[in-house]
Amino acid sequence: MNIFLATFLFLIPIFLLLTRGKRSSKRVPPGSLGIPFVGQSLAFLQAMRANTAEKWLEERIRKYGPISKLSLFGKPTVFIYGQAANKFVFTSDSSTIGYQQNHSFRMILGDRNLFDLSGEDHKRVRGVLVSFLKPESLKQYVGKMDGEVKQHLEMHWQGKQQVQVLPLMKTLTFNIICSLLFGVERGARRDKFVACFQEMIEGMWSVPINLPFTRYRRGLRASATVQNMVKDLICEKRVEVEQKGASPHQDLITCLLGMCKEDNEEAVTENEIVHNVMLVMVAGHDTSSVLMTFMIRFLANEPTVYAAVLQEQEEIAKTKPSGEFLTWEDIAKMKYTWRVAMETLRMVPPAFGNFRKALKDIEYGGYLIPKGWQILWTSPMTHMDNSIFPEPSKFDPSRFENQSSVPPYSFIAFGGGPRICPGYEFARLETLVTIHYLVTQFTWKLCADNSFSRDPTPIPTQGLPIKLVPRKLC
Template sequence: MSMNNPAYIFTFFLLIVVLPIYLLLITTRKTNYKKLPPGSWGLPFLGQSLSIVHAMRTNTAERWLQERVRKYGPVSKFNFLGTPTVFLHGQAANKLIYTNGGDTFANQQPNSVRRIMGERNIMELSGNEHKRVRGGLVSFLKPEVLKLYVGKMDEEVRKHLEMHWHGKEQVQVMPLMKTLTFNIMNSLIIGIEQGARRDTLVELFQHIIDGLLSIPVNLPFTRFNRSLRASAKVRATLRELIREKREAMKQHSADAANQDLISCLLTIRNEDNSILLSDEELIDNAIVIMVAGHDTSSVLITFIIRLLANDPSVYATVLQEQEEIAKSKAPGELLTWEDLAKMKYTWRVAIEILRMTPPVFCSFRTVLRDFEYEGYIIPKGWQVMWAACMTQMDEKIFPDPSKFDATRFEKQAPSPPPPFSFVAFGGGSRMCPGNEFARIETLVTIHYLVTKFTWKLSCRDNSFFRDPMPVFKHGLPIQIKPKKD
């Protein structure tokens, strides 16, 4: 191999420069911390990043983590995306993470996520900063406000079904659900209605999502590079949108202020009449909510549609509940908050699906100070990783965890799940502020699907992989038939 060969030069650089630094860091860790958790650091810089990303894309990530627990126990170390990482498993670990007051953990994501999403989004903030931003978001996402938007979601769902389902014999569920939830989020979060600007954002947000858990090396033609460029374009669009909304609010303050999340946040002031959120905070949090909201909800609805096709008993019970509500409505009448409250069984089905296949596979925090857990020292600067599926599929907590059972979450169930065992929406002060938003769009969508259509799966292979969210290989194609009114 010639010394002028770029591959040789890169390999030589790794061996001569990077590897000694890496080994020095590992040696320093071993010297300073006698009680580090067990586990292998893996490859220099990459660590075990490629291994876990491969496991996610082959849908074996849960098994990957289970093998770690069997080999090392509930606490183990590894290198993920260039950062020393400790994996914590168990209900006690969930409680530790979600109830910490902010002196031990910072709500900081991997470098790839932080650079794409921005450093002022709610997933990055802790302490008073987190409370301030969360308070602003909750002012729009709390139930008493969201109940005013049920009708708007209803209209978006009807419009979507008329455009993409009626008159069709076969559809691909997953891409259509992504389109639906993205349109809902566009209307209610950033306030962009149908048109060229919305169409452009669809592709940009998909590039953002694709690069979130990629190796954070900004080289041309990489996922991370595409994601960064897409993020920059989205930010430019949102800055222009904020400017337009401020102008509109000067002209029509009362009407414009309540149209969407960004408009709502632009009106909120601190006690000294200063703005609550800066423009950068508005942009960062709008991006986070758009990504987290539209992708997770579309995954959940897709899994519900697959379940209803495979389980006649669950389908019959959901259909009965939804038909009773439909019979109480006049032709063309929109669903209301009170109608959603009657969809108890349908939502328990959704919760059980979230238990078995949570859309978000793993979450992260950054360690602010050395602390001891289970007899091990977790050093300052490391990141903590945990996975909801590990407790939600633990047979000691949920008997026969691979069996679908919508009665698990009934109040009168024989043994309701203990606190911090079901964490698909987070927990404690870190509970997802958008959980009610997700509940509304899920229930409204399922209501119209089961009352307007019947369907069956049209592909034998309906498996999925994670990239990083669940993705069905063939988009979950189904054959549909409209119901007669």
């Protein structure tokens, strides 16, 4: 019996080694997970704010190679980069890789937002959002967006000798979101949304330490307030649709409420509506405001590009009687202006990168990415690769004249593959309407240098102050 027991105990570690070997013959990528829980989060955030995150990652690549491990926002993470890495991330089966936002993002926006869903849940909720954000639906909102832009310029730009562009663009995009997507008009409710919104965003990319006076704690408090406000909106919209006969397509919330399955079950739950409304608020606010801000900066620095944009927009303006809104057909004519926007997104992507989650053990690049680990992808590592975009530091909208000439999965400002950003057309519409009125009504000069930081989106020096001159006075 003793011999049998001894033999059994001797075989246990051998059995464990053999079964572990069957799991994968690969090892995890090189690198260090750093200090428990904090890892490299503080160093990464510091590099983002100093606009040196690309160099920070390049140092990792020189030290560890094209794939390495680290710890960000409390999670073990694998950093991968390059065109092949982008394709791997954006085309992998939903049973292999899922969305994985950092803990702060998920806790503040809610775990039923589109970025944290996978499989059938992702497909279901994405389908509902796309039904509202697709071009066929957006056509009816061009006039309303046109009115919001005109009103914004009258209130904040006209009669001013100098303005700060980024804060004004954030005001504009937030007003457009409130009006077109949620049906919240100007007033006390919209002002309260604004007050909580910024604190919520600041907490999303913070180390998730829930202590008084931390960004994360303030973000959680602001999130709770915003969620309650959105729930109140949902109740009001439900009454408007069910009892007052309001159109189920008057805004995003009514559209979400109106989507039901044939078996009368809700296509989206109330929590999913709340969390995805908040996601759209964040995504639509920051990305478009950053894009338009940096377009204004590049147009000030690139007179030839500015002249071409102005010519295109003036030709459209000449066809519009005074006071008439732009139409979807007008937007379709703004081809060069959108190429300028694409080149702006290439050089200054609003989202530096994002996370995915390994839903099972994955072998990639000769290494094992363990189940549950985060996968970090980044935009600038291909956007500024001179083997993909020659002279990457040169602003050249002609790169996008022929979309087929841009290598697949190299330009990823809107993601790629089946999970490309559903708000792409909304951002395009918002940007082109705004730039149309800016270039036809004003000319401007920069009042600060071209530097910017990331927190986490790009923030130009002093919010990009410009000297403003009405074109009729030029």
